[in-house]
Amino acid sequence: MTVPLDGIPLAEHAAIYAALDRAGFTDVWSSEVNGADAFTPLALAAAWQPRLRLGTAITPVFTRGPGLLAMSAAALADAAPGRFALGIGASSPVVVGNWNAVPFEEPFRRTRDVLRFLRAALAGETVDEEYDTFAVRRFTLDRKPAVPPPVLLAALRPGMLRLAGAEADGVILNWLAATDVPRALAEVGERRPGFEVVARIFVCPTEDAVHARALGRRLITSYLTVAAYAEFHRWLGREEVLGPMWRAWAAGDRRGAGAAVPDDVVDALVLHGSPEHCREQVRRYADAGVDVPVLALLPTPELAAGGAAALGDLITRLGGGGSR
Known part of the structure; x- marks a missing residue:
């Protein structure tokens, strides 16, 4: 289920999460547009319902610096070991540019670069790298998660779908019919063991x-x-x-x-x-x-x-x- 549910304060979501767990839902996934941020609803779920899996779908790659995004993901992975998946994506010019005052430039390359940075940083590596769209100088997570979260990529068209298939731990689909799924997955290519396909419906x-x-x-x-x-x-x-x-x-x-x-x-x-x-x-x-x-x-x-x-x-x- 996508959380939080509209019209219900976050403070009252303990009952929602309990109901979802009782009803057979296995996961709660947040989004980040102009309501709640992606991490707070999941942090509450981590504390209130220890069986639910948690995921972001998605956290934009432009609106946080690479280091802060890694820290937020690592903290949630630390709070819910083995239960958190980080979904990232380019978002849109409205969210990135109009609402967060960040230039929405080269979204494919920025997403690819953030994906590569996160895979290294969340594994506990020291990242000292000049990427195409930004540079990071000697960043190391002080609290490396015991179980690094998988990083999934939101993708629509062939270039991003292929990137997800080649370098991410999964792909996140959105705004498509069930009959559209095979075409999208054909671009992803052969799925490696553990690769997940997530779709918001x-x-x-x-x-x-x-x-x-x-x-x-x-x-x-x-x-x-x-x-x-x-x-x-x-x-x-x-x-x-x-x-x-x-x-x-x-x-x-x-x-x-x-x-x-x-x-x-x-x-x-x-x-x-x-x-x-x-x-x-x-x-x-x-x-x-x-x-x-x-x-x-x-x-x-x-x-x-x-x-x-x-x-x-x-x-x-x-x-x-x-x-x-």
Whole structure:
């Protein structure tokens, strides 16, 4: 499950983490956009639920210096030995440039360089290296983690997918349909032992299809109009079906852009239906090669009306009732 859950204070997530564990969820994965940072929700989970595995999906490679990123990862690996995976990625010009005042330059090379630095630093090596996009002078972790965390790479298109396959411990996929997974993994190439495929999957567990599709269209027009995601979906072959949305968005017609997204595209990218039906749809990702399907829970009318009791029931049904 993606954490933290929207609308619930972090201080109240102890009950959420306990419910996820009881329901059969094995992992909690954070993100880092403009809400909570990637590490704090996982640090709480490490303390509150010692069985849950923890992961970041993702921590941007631009918004922390290399040394600080290594220290944050090492600290969480120290707090949860063998239970933490560090997911990194380029993020976007909005997050990096507009919100963090860092130039978003050469994202592929920066990501590659940070990946190489982290692999060395988290293994306890002294890093004294001139990379293409930055230099590090004699950095050594004072608290080397007993179990260095695996480093996974968020990837969309062929170059980053190949980098993940060649140098990372896994790949993190996002904003794709189950039917898109084989194409992405073909670029990753032969998977080494222990290499993991993680995918974030948007789930709106309601049988109110009008609500789910309206929310899905808002998300799709927010995300898939960003250049990296637009090029990703062009590469996946959606130029014809998403072209009208892109053209309307470029013309400043936000309402028209949403209306131009076909139902079948929404249904493929934002799963909806009963919790049990959503679980069946998530299995399609696993069948296609995803090792760790990470649900991103979206708001529903039932959750809005039912409060904590409805959320607890939903977590149980999504998790299969405790099949951990």
